[in-house]
Amino acid sequence: MRKHSVKSAAIVVGVLLVAACSTNKTEGGSTAGGSCDTSKGTLTVGVIAPQSGGLSALGLGIKNSAQLAVDEANEKCTVKGYKLAVDTQDDEANPAKGAQAATKLASDTSVVGVIGTLNSSVAQTVQPILFEKKIVQVSPANTNPSLTRGENFATAPARAFANYFRVCTTDDLQGPFAADYLVNDAGKKKIAIITDGKTYGEGLATEFAARVKAKGGEIVAQEKVGEKDTDFAGVISTIKAANPEALYYGGEYPQGGPLSKQLKDAQLNIPLMGGDGIFDGKFIELGGKDGDLATSVGAPTESLPSAKTFVDAYSAKKYSDAYGAYGAFSYDAANAIIASLATTLGDGGEWSEDKRDALIEAVGKYSASGATGDVAFDEFGDSTNKVLTVYQVTAGAWKDAKTGEFAG
C-alpha cells in the first residue's frame, strides 16, 4: 500500500509542477474601470507571444506594451460601455503551442482581436484558427512575406487571410536591405549563410541571398543548424574553409549569440549579421560581439519623436522587462484593434460575435499616427510603413547605423 501511495504521490507532484508552470494568468487592466462606464462587461484583447523559453525577452515586451495600450484605453474610456482586458497566451515560440493558444482564445466570445504572434512559424498555425472564427489578428513582429501575400508573394501575391494584419514590414524588404548594407556600405563580397530551418530564418536568408548575388556579392557557403543545437563547431569549420568575409544568420538570438561567440573562438573573426530575430540585448549577452550587425523593422524606437510618449508611458509603468524590439509595434497593434473596435461599436453598440466581420473591415481602414510612425495597412494586410534600420553592436550595445526604406 505504501509503495502505491509513494508512487502516485510522485506522479501527482510531477503533474502538478507541470500544470503550475503552464498555467497562464489572465491579467486585467490595473486601472479597473475608473470613472468610465463599463456596465456592458469586459472585452478581451488576446496576446499570443512567447512568455517563456529562449525568445521570452521579445514576447514579454509585446505583452507589456499591449497591456499598456489597453490600460490607456480603459483610462480614456475609448470603448464605450466596456472594460478591456488582456489575455496573454504563451506560445513558447512553438507552432503547436501557438495553435493551442489560438484555439483557446477563439473559443472565448469576449475576444475581439489578437495581437501576435512573434514567430512567423507560429503565425502559420495560428492564422487559420483565428480566421475560422473571424477574429482579427494584428502581428507586431511577423516578417515572413507569405503570411499576407501567399506562397507566391513575389510573382502572384494573393491575400492569404482576410483577418490578418501586421504593423511591421516584411523580409522581402528586410533581407535585401541587409544585403545592400553588407555589400555596399560594409564592402563584404564573400558571404556565408547559416539558417535555423524555420519559416522566418529560411525566408529571410533566401531574400538576402538573392539580393547579394544581384549586387555582385558571392554566397560562398550555405549551411543549416538544428533549432536546438548549441555546439556549432561543425558548421563553423565548414564555412571557415570557404573564407567568408561576413556571416549572415537567418534565425533568432538564442542561437545567434552563441554562434557569434563560437565564430570568434574558432578564430574566424568576421561580423555576424542577422535580421530582427537577433536584434535584442540578449544576443549580446549570449555572445554577440562588437561589429555584429542586425536589421530591424521601423526606425529606432528611442529616436522617433512619435515613440516618445510610448517610451515615457512604458517606463512610468515600471514593467520588469524592456519593451524590446517589438514593444512599440505591439502598442500600435493594440491601438489599431482598440480604435477600430470603438469605431465598430460606436456610442451604444453591443459586442457580439457578428461584429467581428465589421471589426476586420475597420482595422483594414485604420490609419493613424502611432509610436512607430504612420500605421495603416495595404490591401494584403501589410503595413504601409516600410522603414528599416541597420544596427551594429558597438561597445557592447546595439547602436543604429542606418535607417531608411529599401530602395529596390
Added chain:
Amino acid sequence: MSILLQQLANGVVQGGLIALIALGYTMVYGIIQLINFAHGEIFMVGAYGSLATYTWLLPQGIKDSWVLSLPLMLLGGVVVAVVIALIMERFAYRPLRNAPRLAPLITALGISVALQEAVRTFYPDATSALRFPRVFAEGNLALGPISVPWSGVLIIVVSIVLSVLLQVYINRSRMGRAMRATAQDPDTAKLMGVNPDRVIVLTFVLGAALAGVAGLLYGSYITNVNIDMGFQTGIFAFTAAVLGGVGSIRGAVIGAFIIGLVKTIGGQYMPGGTQYDYVWIFVVLILVLVFRPQGLFGEPERVRA
C-alpha cells in the same frame, strides 16, 4: 582533408562530453536495471549549480582567475548534482525498487520534467538561456590544420581521465567489487554481506558527480546554459550507453565518441546538414543493435525472474 580532420576534432570534443554523462546511465543500469531518464537533468542541474556558485558565492577577486574559480565552481556543480541525485534516489527510486520495471522508468521521466520546471521556475532568469563564464584559458590549441578551443581540450582530457579512473575504481576497489557483485546477482551479493543500499547510493553519487563535472565543462565550452540542455545531451548519452552496451563502462565511453563523431561528420557531410544529425546517430544505433543487440561491449541479457 584539413576540414575533415577539424570536423573529427569537433566530434571528439562532443564525444567527451557525452561520455561523461553516458557513464551515469550505464552504471545505474548496470546495478538496478533502470534507465534513469532524469540523468540528463542532473547534468543540467550541475551546470546551473556551478553557475550559481560563480554568480553568488565567488568574490570578484576569485572570479578573475580561472585557476581558482574553476575548482570552486566544479565543487559547487558536483555538490548540487550529487545532492539532487541523492534526493531522487531516496524518495523516487528506492520506494519503487521492487515495483515492476515500468514504474521507476515512468518516474524517471516525471523527475526529468519536474527538475526542468523547477529550475525554470526558481532559478532567476532561467526562462531563457543564461551566459556561462569561460573559466578556462581562452584561445585554441593548434595542431597543424586542427584548432580546438582549450575548453574543448579540457573536455577530452577530463572525460578520458575520469573514465579510466572510474574503470580502475570499479575493478580494483572494495566498493567496486561490491558494485560488480550487486550488478551480477543482487541477492547473492546481499548474502555475502554487501549492503545493496550503499552500493546503489554510491552508484548514483558517482554518476551524478560525473554529470556535474560535465555540466561545468559544457558551460565553459559553449559559454551559455539553458534548461533544455540536459534533455538534448541526455538523449545522446543514453544512445551512447545503449550503443556501447548498457552496463559497460568502456562501452559507454567508446559509444559516446562514436556518437560525437557520427553527429559531427553526419551533420556536415551527409545530405540534410546538422538538422538531420539525429537521423545518422539512430541509423548507426539501429545497425549496431540489429547485429549486436547487447551493444558493442554489453553482455547478452540474462533473463531475470
